[in-house]
Amino acid sequence: MNTSAYTPKQILGIDWGTSNRRAYLIDANGACTLRHSDDQGMLAVRPHFAQSIEDLLAAMGLPSDTPVIASGMVGSAQGWHEVPYLDASVPLRKLPQHLLRVAPDRFIVPGYCQRGEDIDVMRGEETQLLGALALGHADGWVVLPGTHSKWVLLRDGVIQQIRTFMTGELYATLGAHGTLAPLMGGPESEAAFAEGMQAARRRAPLSNALFRVRARVVAGAMPAADARSFLSGLLIGTEFVAAQDASDTIISIASPALQQLYATAAAQFGLQLDGLDPDRVYCAALARFFD
């Protein structure tokens, strides 16, 4: 944290997303000594970010001059301060040199932007990636599944590729609106999930493959109850098909439920998915901010 003249005894890190936030207190040894999570995401808090941090510190019994480092959508144009994206060529290990100081003892981690024809961006995941790097994962694909699944290819701790898939968002939106929505009432089915993955391998454009979920049902080739898991397999399978250049092992940073789903998918593609615990990864990243 080169923007501060002293080495603090502890840091509060906040993974501050659109709808939720998670806070972690890290001591100078890099140990996480306190955790907190709530629904005070960017949308709920804005524009009162400074006050919200004061309240959070008080609720956690921490002094108000505790250094706070926030990552995620808090650094977007809709957040506290828009922090310019770093270029993908900036090594992850240099992230601590690029924090934006937005108030005394308050810092925001910049996201990354991949420029050129295949523009892609991240805000928040860069901190998870720094944590993965700190835990020894400097090369290969790292996947962060979710509403906007991120696939990031690292080489020696430098971002080579960012691919964001609106997997979770499409699953939720198509489940609530339009042609597929009435088919989304079924239970989870491993077999239907596998069939959806298989459909993804055929590489039909998704706008076509999505219609064919319904076509399978109305043509009597699939029970309506299977459509939900099939759709999930199709969307997640699409991510794996796009990463067919992946080495044998992929690192994932995911909740246990998503880790299990993605590990099942990876196995069908002959890949090994090694899961890292998101909390552990975040704390490992925060420890780097003491350097």
Next chain:
Amino acid sequence: MNTSAYTPKQILGIDWGTSNRRAYLIDANGACTLRHSDDQGMLAVRPHFAQSIEDLLAAMGLPSDTPVIASGMVGSAQGWHEVPYLDASVPLRKLPQHLLRVAPDRFIVPGYCQRGEDIDVMRGEETQLLGALALGHADGWVVLPGTHSKWVLLRDGVIQQIRTFMTGELYATLGAHGTLAPLMGGPESEAAFAEGMQAARRRAPLSNALFRVRARVVAGAMPAADARSFLSGLLIGTEFVAAQDASDTIISIASPALQQLYATAAAQFGLQLDGLDPDRVYCAALARFFD
């Protein structure tokens, strides 16, 4: 119409979709002598289809024993009677032999199903395709743009491939819900449409390409006002990329606005799009039902 023992003097054809219907009165010479359209689609009418036809005939000043041939979603499980799909191998010219008689003087045209790995279906478009065939278009790609854009490859009047793209539905749904919705306020832009087409050529999975619409905006590479036309170009371009095996000329059956949009897209792919008027095509199909 082999299901009827006499040759009628006129037929009322109804293109009966989910939300709207269009009716055409055809005389024995194949001339369209009367037209009508209203919002009494399948959802508004069901389950009172028979009565709705009586009312329509009365409103058009026609005798109640006028033979009526309906196509479209009226033949689906949610419609009047579920009419089994024909297999794609059945030549279009044989459609008149496969009408389902659901009541005296009342018939429904069956849709088509493409079976196998790439299951796809149509209901209503088969009648348009019969019309295109009647007008001399027995070979090559026919595109019927819309909520669910159909691309159909014909050879000697037999369906070789059906590809349905949820183009219109995705455009509407993503414009109303989720990450892209706040970006959809801009005016139409030919340049942004062309850029979206260009993005489609890169063949990134749509779940990725859709996120990158937003990434372009937040990274400052595209004005937010351009996102709507870019999305339109991306979705329509995806259809053309999938049909890169197309011969130089494609037939389209579309409203003037969609015809213009798709012709612009075709030109960017070095293809010629010849438009057929949907009403003319439908009437040409109806005339075949006298045979």
